[in-house]
Amino acid sequence: MNDQPQSPKRPAISAIVTTYNEEQNIGECVESLLWCDEILVVDSFSTDKTAEIAQRYDRVAFHQRTYFGSASQKNWAMDQVDNDWILIFDADERCTPELQREIEELLASGPSHDAYTIKRRCYFLGKVIRFSGWQHDSVVRLVRKGTARYPNKRVHADMITLGPAPVLRSVMDHYMAETLDEYIPRILKYSYWGAAQGWRDGKPSGFMQVWGRSVWRFFRTYVVQLGVFDGMRGVVFCMLQAFGTYMKWALLWSWRQNAARGIDPELPVFDEDEEVWRELDAEAAEEGAGSA
Numbered sequence: 001m002n003d004q005p006q007s008p009k010r011p012a013i014s015a016i017v018t019t020y021n022e023e024q025n026i027g028e029c030v031e032s033l034l035w036c037d038e039i040l041v042v043d044s045f046s047t048d049k050t051a052e053i054a055q056r057y058d059r060v061a062f063h064q065r066t067y068f069g070s071a072s073q074k075n076w077a078m079d080q081v082d083n084d085w086i087l088i089f090d091a092d093e094r095c096t097p098e099l100q101r102e103i104e105e106l107l108a109s110g111p112s113h114d115a116y117t118i119k120r121r122c123y124f125l126g127k128v129i130r131f132s133g134w135q136h137d138s139v140v141r142l143v144r145k146g147t148a149r150y151p152n153k154r155v156h157a158d159m160i161t162l163g164p165a166p167v168l169r170s171v172m173d174h175y176m177a178e179t180l181d182e183y184i185p186r187i188l189k190y191s192y193w194g195a196a197q198g199w200r201d202g203k204p205s206g207f208m209q210v211w212g213r214s215v216w217r218f219f220r221t222y223v224v225q226l227g228v229f230d231g232m233r234g235v236v237f238c239m240l241q242a243f244g245t246y247m248k249w250a251l252l253w254s255w256r257q258n259a260a261r262g263i264d265p266e267l268p269v270f271d272e273d274e275e276v277w278r279e280l281d282a283e284a285a286e287e288g289a290g291s292a
Contacts (some may be wrong), residue, residue, distance in 0.1 A: 010108035012037040014081035015089060018073045019054070019079055020044040022091035025175065027053050032095040034059060035104070036087060042077045050091075068271035069193065070152035071157035075276045076218045078145065088141045092175045093120070099170035103142060106168075114147035115165035120174040124237055128175075132237050133220070139174075140165045152277045154200075154270065155193040162280055184253035187240060191247035198252045205253040213249055218242035219262075 015036040019026055020043065033039050034057070040283065045068035055062050065076060070090075078086055085107060089095065099118065106116070118141045122134040140159035148161045159165075177183035198205065202245045221227045221241050227234035255265040271277070 002067060008206055011085055011142045012083040013042060013085040013103070013107065013268040014038040014083040015087045016074060016077040016081065017045060017054075017091055018070060018077070018091050019050050020067060021046045021050060023049040023053060024178070024260050025091040026050050027056075029042045029089060029091050029094060030057050031052060031058060032100075033087070033089065035100055040081055040082060041072050044073070052054045060204060063145040066269070068269060069157070071153055072271040072273075074275055075150050077146075078143075079275075081145065084145050085146055086143050088143075089172070090174075094173040094175070096170060096173060099168065099172055102168055110153055111144075113166055114144040115141040115159070115161040116164055117165045117167040118142065119167060121171045121177050124177050124233055125180075126178070127233060129230055129233065131221070131225060131229045132234050132241075133225040135225070139173075140169055142168070147280065149278070152271075154197045154268065155190050159234055160280065163286045178189075180240075182272045183240070187244040188247060191251060192246050192266060194248040194253065195251035195268075196265075198248070199255055199265060199267065200270065203252065205249045205256060209249040210246065210253055214242050214246035217245040 013036050015033040015038070017026070017029055017033070017039065022029075023046075026041070029040070030039060036059070039057070039060045041060050041062050043051055043054065043064045045064050047173070048285065051062065051064070054060050061080075063077075063080070067073065074088055078088075087095075087103065101187060120134075120137045120139065122129045122137060140161060143161065143165075145158070148159050148165075150157045150159055171230065177186075218238050218241070218287045222234065222238040227238040230237065258265070
């Protein structure tokens, strides 16, 4: 990957990477982003070698911050960068050479939008998941500073933008799971966070949530979204997604039952910083774009 300063023909760009115990991923992720002018790594106090590996790179600005969810980390990080354009990655993602070229050419030509969506090519146990709902996976990850924000959600938050976010042609690679040993605990963790968000939002949970949503999740991913064509990986993957849905709503149901008996759940800590969750300011964003 090119490790040269940016061409004067394009504006400078900052990359953001959020991490926690990603020693197996952080090096390759950072190296795929060395063409960016600044790389801000926001770590959630990893206990492995993530911090050591990330700080080996001169272009990395390394910070540690308590984890309140991906949305909180990324909103906070976007406020720390110096450059007008921001590219956001998770540690298990890689910027492909094709995506790098497309982004650099786009910025050099003068973008007509303030946000862009990037497709993800998802790898599960070493192979691409071609169906199971992931054939259409895409996320808003390239934004002009001040024109996009994540909503106040602990998990699965989608970026909110002031205007449209067209989809780029090139893809990023997403190495979602190398082994089930590390993926299943992650599913349980996300289910817990999802249940906590549901509790916080006052959502109910009963038969239709615990049973109905779980069965529908498997049917949707395996049948409607063609997971059957991913072979045995499709079976395992789609059942894991349904299991995660089941655990989320079953946890929330159990908390509602216990609350009626005077037992409240132990929830994760939420980010209460209003500055992190401030709404987008359209006028300020327009002024920033005009001076860029």
